[in-house]
């Protein structure tokens with residue numbers, strides 16, 4: 001075989017002859033000049049060496065080249081097995097070198113690419129238009145490998161086009177290096193079983209090839225998008241590889257957290273929260289936005305506004321939600337003048353007068369009893385004979401004072417009775433000996449028991465012939481009120497308010513009981529009293545009946561009672577005699593307050609006007625805010641209930657009364673007047689006469705009525721009411737007021753429709769009249785058949801039709817009605833299926849006014 005000269009090889013390789021000569025020498029070829037020639041095999045080795053720079057095979061190649069014939073010759077010799085095998089391993093390439101020169105070039109190209117790839121590895125991810133594909137190991141001849149590479153190339157492209165996802169993943173993979181927001185699954189592209197394709201980008205240049213990446217556009221698009229990322233709300237969601245829902249929510253929370261954290265850096269780990277706090281104030285205290293609080297509460301089923309007051313449990317839950325330790329502080333203490341009063345030590349205490357409440361069923365004689373005790377005629381002066389308001393009276397017995405609270409017997413005063421019992425030391429329950437235990441007797445006992453006060457039973461009307469004290473005793477025994485003679489612990493005193501029988505005994509038992517109770521108070525300090533009733537009196541202003549619990553109330557004292565405050569201008573007893581002071585356990589009437597205090601309110605004497613004003617103002621502000629808050633704060637349940645209420649018809653009323661006690665009683669009774677369809681809606685109420693603004697308010701509300709109790713409208717007010725067509729109704733007996741309202745409500749209710757049967761007729765014959773239809777020949781069997789009335793057709797006891805009569809004739813004449821025992825012809829509107837033997841029933845619908 002012709003030898004090849006070094007310079008020829010150099011020429012072919014595009015290198016200098018000198019360099020190739022050196023390379024040949026390095027391979028140990030016997031060459032001296034560039035004109036020296038080498039065998040084609042050696043030339044191939046030289047090619048390889050120059051191109052790859054790898055020597056190893058040089059000597060071996062030499063060896064094997066020289067030994068090849070030997071190997072072939074001694075193929076069968078076992079001694080040569082090692083060499084043969086070695087040769088086998090190292091040979092394949094050699095064998096195909098010559099015919100495969102172009103392939104070598106191709107491989108070289110690939111290698112060049114690989115090399116450039118290797119160089120590019122560090123900056124690989126910045127490149128576009130190239131995809132790194134892992135090469136298969138050199139197990140196959142290079143031709144195949146080369147074609148394989150082409151195939152891989154094709155397959156890769158195919159895969160990229162066919163499965164956009166995969167290529168996308170690949171891109172993500174690359175992108176990941178410079179943007180870590182998208183954590184996509186890093187699944188690998190499986191090309192021709194090359195499961196590691198697309199794996200980590202740490203590339204061994206022997207094993208990879210770089211392929212053109214035709215998916216460059218999407219990548220660019222995505223990159224552009226990526227660059228715009230800051231606006232992307234889903235950003236955190238992409239980060240967490242879970243579900244979107246959670247992702248979005250978490251994202252927002254996370255985002256918030258970040259913002260809040262900055263705020264929180266101002267430290268909110270533990271905070272003092274006042275008991276009464278509005279939502280926005282709370283938000284401010286815990287460094288959150290009100291909307292965050294509102295949405296938290298909304299999740300808990302509470303609809304709130306930022307001005308609403310939060311309830312204690314809401315505050316606690318919110319604290320837990322935001323992980324903040326909350327100490328609830330009671331700010332009411334600020335204006336809790338009662339507590340401030342009680343906090344002061346009471347070292348000195350003297351015995352005081354007992355406060356007694358008389359309770360009992362209506363007409364059992366409470367007022368008569370008190371009247372007798374007082375030696376006056378209170379009962380006779382009362383309108384309708386019913387006590388209208390709570391009064392307090394004082395009597396003297398054996399040089400000691402006893403204060404009585406007279407609670408009205410009407411059921412409407414239940415609430416006030418309960419209140420009366422709470423300031424009471426002893427309760428006398430009056431039971432008429434001729435009537436026994438009645439519902440209000442039971443109620444009174446329940447109140448007294450609840451207040452935990454001793455009960456004395458006065459069996460009244462003992463003068464009556466029908467008096468049966470045992471009836472009272474057995475009735476009360478059922479309520480666990482046992483007389484002492486039956487082994488119980490309650491005193492039963494038979495009395496007569498009419499004759500005065502037993503009344504002295506009753507008073508003595510009261511004093512005895514008071515002694516047992518050891519009632520004590522300190523008369524030498526500021527007064528603490530309870531408002532029993534209050535009213536606005538012309539020329540006197542707000543007037544309040546009080547019972548002093550502790551201390552002494554004196555004229556000139558600075559006082560506060562709820563939102564009312566002032567100086568005691570005058571004090572008087574129940575008979576109007578002026579007093580200088582009222583001692584503990586005693587009662588009296590005072591004037592001097594800034595406004596009408598609520599019945600049941602505690603009154604305290606304070607040291608300065610400023611103090612009194614501050615307390616009152618703070619309480620006023622507190623109540624006002626509370627009221628405002630109450631009107632806006634609704635739970636979801638309440639909301640739906642309110643919507644349902646919209647269906648409810650209501651009677652708007654304005655109630656005005658002379659005294660607070662009556663007003664409360666009327667309001668309580670009116671609120672009870674309701675059913676599923678209607679209710680009374682008290683749009684305004686107050687103590688005092690009817691004012692211009694009451695009229696304006698009433699005229700602004702449709703169908704509003706002004707109800708006055710023990711008050712009369714003056715000429716001017718009357719005029720205005722007439723002008724504005726506002727109805728004013730005044731009363732001096734509660735029953736009458738309630739009856740009238742009931743009647744008004746009944747008018748609002750849908751009428752009750754009832755049926756009135758008129759009569760029945762049996763059909764004996766049915767004839768068809770052309771153009772008219774069926775006419776039934778009937779015999780009236782009961783009552784009458786009336787033409788104007790409604791009818792129903794009854795067949796075998798079953799109603800088969802209901803409607804109206806179209807014609808009713810007696811012989812040939814039209815008839816208005818046909819009575820029992822007569823025959824008639826009946827035509828029915830729109831009904832032509834009458835049969836012999838059917839009954840026709842005639843009836844009338846009557847509308848009755850509904851009553852509540």
Ligand SMILES: Nc1nc2c(ncn2[C@@H]2O[C@H](COP(=O)(O)OP(=O)(O)OP(=O)(O)O)[C@@H](O)[C@H]2O)c(=O)[nH]1
Pocket residue numbers: 360361362363364365366367368369379385386387408409410460461462463464495496497498499
């Ligand atoms: N015979 C007799 N009649 C009495 C006695 N006590 C009261 N009455 C009469 O019973 C009626 C009701 O008496 P009141 O004192 O008004 O009864 P009340 O329990 O105060 O009634 P209210 O104020 O409506 O709660 C009056 O007609 C009294 O004259 C009594 O001891 N004997």
